[in-house]
Structures are given as C-alpha cells and as structure tokens.
Amino acid sequence: MLPLHMNKAIKMTNNKKIYTPVIGLEVHIELATNSKMFCGCPSNHFGKKPNTQTCPVCLGLPGALPVPNNKAIDWCVKLGLVFNCKINKSSNFDRKHYFYPDLPKGYQISQYDDPFCYEGNFLMSSTNQNIRIRRIHMEEDTAKLQHTEIDGKKVSLIDFNRSGVPLVELVTEPDFSSVDDVVIFLQELQRIIRYLGISTADMEKGSMRLEANLSLTPNGKLPDYKVELKNINSFKFLKKAMLFEIERQKDLLLSGKKIIQETRGWDEFKSKTFSQRIKEEAKDYRYLPDPDIPPIELENENIDNLRLEIPELPQAKRIRFKKEYDLSDGVIDILVETKERATYFETAVKLSPKLSKSIASLMVNKNLDKEYPEPAGLVKKLVELEKKDFSSDSDVDQAIIEVIDKNPDVVTSYRSGKGQVVGYLIGQVQKILKGKGDPKLISTKLLNSLHG
C-alpha cells in the first residue's frame, strides 16, 4: 500500500481524466420468412412443441444439404439498403466452426469475408451524428438449449425448432458515446424492421437480440479492450446495464486497474452486470466458404426492385407529417410508431382533410383508432362530435377569467351570499364563448374560481 499522501496525489491526477464511453452494437434479428434459412421447415418457432419443426437439414443429419432461402436474402439486402449499405453483388456463405450442443453441424452457416451489406450509415436525427454500419449479414439461428431437471437430475434439453431460422446480424462501428443515443438507435432500428415487415423484432421472444460492446476512453482513441454486454432482452435493461458498466469501468480505471475483456450479462434483481464468459483470446472459427452453397449473385435489377419495395420509413414520415399536418413532435412520434398507425391516420385525414389535428388528437390522447378499426368510423365519430362541439377547456377558463375581471361587483355580491347571481355570470361566459360552452363545465369551473 502506498503512503497516504501519495495515494491522494494519484487520485487527484486521475480524477482529472474524463472518460468517454465507446459503444458499438451487434444486433441479431430473426426474420419472419415462412420457411427456415436452408430448408422448408416453418421458421416461426415461438411456443411450438419442441422438435416438431425439424428435418434432416436443420438437424444436421449426415448427407443433408442446405439450400438458401432467397426471400431471407432479399430481406437482408433490403435492410442494408435502408442503412445505405454497399451491396455485395457476389457473396457467399461461410461455415463458422465451433462445438456446442445447440449447433448440430459443428458449424454455423454465416457470412465472413463478403457479407451481403457493408459500409452503411445511419444519421441520428437528434444529434445529427453519423453512425457507421460495419456490416449486415445473413446466418442461421442455433437450436435452443433448455437447462432443467428431470427426476432430480440436471439435464440440458435441445429444441431444434429454432435451428436454421434465418438470422440477420447488424454490426455498427463503435461510434456511440451516449447511452441514450444507443437506445434511440435501437428503437428506430426496431421500428424500421417492423415497417419493412421482415421481423416481429420482439425482444421477449428473442426475435431481436441486443449486444453492446462497451469500453471507456480517456483520449478519444479506441481502447484496447471491450466488454460485451449480452443476453439482454429489453431496451430498458440494456440502458441500465450500459450505465452501470460505465460506472464500473470508470471506478476500475480510476483505481488504476485493468479491465478484463469479457462477456457480461445484466442481473435485474441485483441491478448490476455480471461476468458470463472471459475471452482469453480471439476464437478461431476456421472459416470455410460453404462448398454446399454456390456463390450468391445479386443483379442490379434485383437490388433496384428491392429498393422500390421499401416503404416510407419512420424518419421520412416524421418530416412529412410535420410539414403536411403541422403536428407536434410528440404527436408525430406516436403516430409513426407503427406503419399501421401512420397509415390509419393518413387514411382518416384523406376522408376529412380539415380534421387532421382532431384525428391526431383522438388517436394519440384517446386511442380511438383502437375502437374504430376502420378510419372511416373514426372520422364519422369525429364529425358527430364536431356537431355538438363545445368550447375547449382553455377557452372556458379564459372566458371565466374575463367575466370575473369585468364584473367585480357581481362577484362580491356572490361572495356575500347572493347565490342566484351565478346564472348571470354563466350567461356572460356563454356570451364570450358564443353559446358553445358546455353549461355543466362552465358552472363547475366558475364555482371553483369563485370559491378559489
């Protein structure tokens, strides 16, 4: 141990250091294609009876061969186009080797040298920061292990329903320095995926899986270590984990310790990250171009067609809604949350262009779109409401203030016990509101003001 005074000195120097988080993301997305990536089994595995959606291919039986699912490849490319990626006209699948009970072939079919999409970017609208997308590639999901107990014996069961489900992996460069930006990015990614209709991107069901690589830098340079936060199934938990991790790493660095390169999970109960696996050295996956799958050639025409299939995405909608309907950002965010909601809004507006703000308000504040599955129904309801449309709360308040202000004598007589003058005051308020005030509301509010 150092003498006390020296200890202090070190602490002081270190305290001057400002650490900036360096965060990169890896996101896995299970595609919602009808069939699996390399065979005809259904890809929707959630909640299905274990091992009922398998065949020789996804079980990795001897002699079975993979045949790529073109729809999945198209969808992967589509996502790449959204993120302004370059598209590899000729790419291939590779075998990534490692042994694990959930990997029936002893290798995962993935992409290594030539992913379908690479070098893309995403502009954070909040900060105008450019996040670089390193690659978006296609691979197959593994089987699912279930650790349980049977007859008092600890066992691991394997469910191959998930084996071979198409999985897209999106990798960003370590361009994030703010935890909030990470969450904004991920939420937008989820929206985009849902807009494209390529996945449910449901985190509880594992169809969207998040991984954040986080380290701290004192000087802006990329640190020589990273901690992988993995197996976290909600934005909220990921945010908590990242915040915790920043503090943990800062404390370690400030006390002069080295940070171990490892994978950490999030313990919600204890509100802290915990070590899952320590990575001693980079794993050698012995990548091999999969000889069972001929190179995938993508024609320009094919890529152009995919581009045309991309719908208007949330950010474009936000800008347009602002311009066309002059709504507040908060309202717009809620309207564009899903493609369905945005479409509902615009369909309703088309029926009654003048009511755009009221439609937005009914949808956002009262969720009336849920009550009326058809936009026409909502518009009809709105027109009915408009007919006996009362003045708004604020207008009533304004009118009451005005009336009280202008009639101090009447107010005094009311306060001295002449209850019947209220009728006069209500009449005055109604006059200002041109008879559109809700009598009940005026009376309540007026009495409140008089007594208040």
Added chain:
Amino acid sequence: MKNKNMKSNSKNKDLNIFVTLNPTKGKGIPIAVKDNYLTKGLRTTAASLVLGDFIPQYSATVVKKLEKNGYWVYGKTNLDAWCHGSSTETSDYGPTLNPYDTTRLSGGSSGGSAVAVATGIVDVAIGSETAGSVRGPASWCGVVGLKPTYGRVSRYGVIAMGSSLDSPGVLSKNVTLSAKILKIIAGKDPMDATSSDKEVPDYESALTGDIKGIKIGLVENYFLDEMDDEVKKVVLNTLSVFEKLGAEIVKVKTIDPKYAIGVYTVVQRSEVASNLSRYDGIRYGGKRELFGTEAKRRIMLGNFTLSEGYSDKYYKKAQKVRTLYINDFNKLFESVDVLIGPTMPNIAPKIGATKDQAMFGELADVLAEPSSISGLPAISVPCGFAHDLPVGLQIIGNKFEEGKILNVAFAYEQSNKNDK
C-alpha cells in the same frame, strides 16, 4: 466379361464386399449401393464405427430415384471409412479384397461396389468419387467406372467427404449400364443447391459407337516416369483401336498432375475436417474417439489448413491453383473432344500397402485428381491386363459431356469385344 483371371472360389463373404446386406427382399433389379448413401431404415455406416448403428430416417436422392425406377438395394458396399482412402483398408470393417488376387486390394474408396460388380453379384453398383474413388477401384477390378461432372448428380443424402469435389458415380459391368443409370440419377435436385439444372440427355441412346473424326487428346504427361511399364503398354495399345475407329489422336500436355495432389489434399482435408464436425455423438452415432487413425489425421490437417493465419497460405492458395487447372482443361477442350490416359499408374497393390502411407490415396489417384478438382466427368473402362491384373483406360471429358466420354468408351468396349 474379361474375368478370365478371376479366382473362381471368390465369394461375397470372403471378399468382404458388403457392410450390410438388405434383410428385406425387394422386387426390383438388384443394385449395390456404397455405404455412404443414406438408405431409409437400412443401416448406413460410411464404414466407420462412429456410425456403426446409424439407421437413417431418409434416403439419398440417388437411392430414391433408383427405387422409383425399379431398382432394389441389394446391400451396402464396403468403402474406406468416410471415403478416406483408395484401398478400402481404412474401413473399420476390414478391406475388400480384389477378386483377381485375394492378396491384393480392390482399391477405393468404392472398393465394395467395384467388387460387387466384378464378381457378378450385381450388374451395377453405385459408388462415389472425390478424386479417383470410382475410377480407381474400377480400374483395379476390371469394371466400368463413371464419375460424372460435379453437380450432374445430386449429393443429397450422400455422407459428405470433400463437398466441393464429391460426385456420385456408377460402377457397372459395361458402358451401356453406366449410361442407363446415369440417365436415372442425374438432374437438378431441389435439395442440393450445387446440382445443375442442365437438361439430362438420353445417354443410352447416344451410344452409337461411331467416333469417326472425334479428336482424342492423349495426355502424354499422365504416363509418369514411375509408372508400371506393363500398365503403360496396355494403355498405349488402345491407341490403335481408336485409330481403327477413325478417331484422330493428338498428343497433349496438361499442367503437371503432381501439383493437383497438393491442391486436392488441402481442399479435401479442409472440407473433411468441417464435414466431420457434425459427428459429435450427441444425438446419433458414437463418440469422436471412434474415428479411425486416417479420419483423425485428416481432421487435424484440415483444421490446421483452415486456421486463422494459415487459411490464406493453404486453403485459399489451393483454390487459386485449382483455378489454374480448370483453365488448363478449358483450353485443352477447345481443341480436343476427350482426353485419354491411364486411370491408375499401377495395378492393384498388395494388402497392407497403405500401412504407414498417409498419402497412399493421394499418390495413387494422381491421375484422377486434376479432373476431379476441375469438376470434370471421366470414365475408366477396362482395357486389358498387366501382370494378370486388370488395367483401366481413363477418358476425361469437358463439363457435362458425359455423353461424349460414354460413347468413346462404348466404341472402345464394342470394338475390343469384337476383336476377341
């Protein structure tokens, strides 16, 4: 049949032809199938103890097609375990012996299939070739061995060895039967992405025996210095037959076949190491300790050539040299219709020849490797005897020109028959 030298007392059991005989007597024409083809309900071992009790849940596309066309799987023939070899000596069930001399090997890896045909148990057997595994044993056992173009026949349900090289093939007592079976088993298979959708011609009706004006390239450098002189003589004797048939013979040279040994070894070992990863003993089959010495050797070498830092040096470099061979053949086929040469540089070796010879197969198959790594079709047709043992003539064709090599082989077979 030219089996005048065959030992008359040779029986199926003594020669160790089959790993498993089909206990269910079927109706159709009996056909033997190499034990690396999955047969639903019928044990399939790849001659390895790892799969010693493996009963497949599905059949290979080739097997399905044959059954649909009236064939019945008589039994599953012996092979080098996982096809790793050119002798059947690496089989965990012991070697298949040569019917012409039971102190000698049948060759491999499709040795059981070759002997099943040579002994007349069946007229046709299905084999598979990665490099020489059909042609080699056909040559040493005196039967016809056809290795089609890579992608011509579906690999679905065939236990993989070197996936970019594996090609299902036919061993038969004559060329006509090979043509007939190829027509049945060839074609696009939706279950095999590497299978070709090129139309399948009627190979059998294309067997006219007319090869007048056809240009045959005699590959001079396939007659290696270290080759058996008598084998050389027997193969060169075929030239006069072709000349008589009106074919034009031109001498050609290819890239030295010896470089193909390196390319083939690296590519195949890499793919082997990968393909054998699935045999982890978790759901079916035995544990990995049951792999034989040869498989273990290949797994280790393959993992080495794929490992980080080395894959550029070995696997990727091998693929580059592979392209050179492909280009070389492409150029040759601009000026000739088919190439001929010996199938094997020697006759069937003695039992035990592979002992301590880790590269036995690769060296023995040196004349098959260049065309295999180039994905070309080739056929071995019996062309005589050296030291009283069969010798095969190899005819190599351009991609998807099985029709041409079958017809040249047929013309030779017919005229040779008439000569006797």
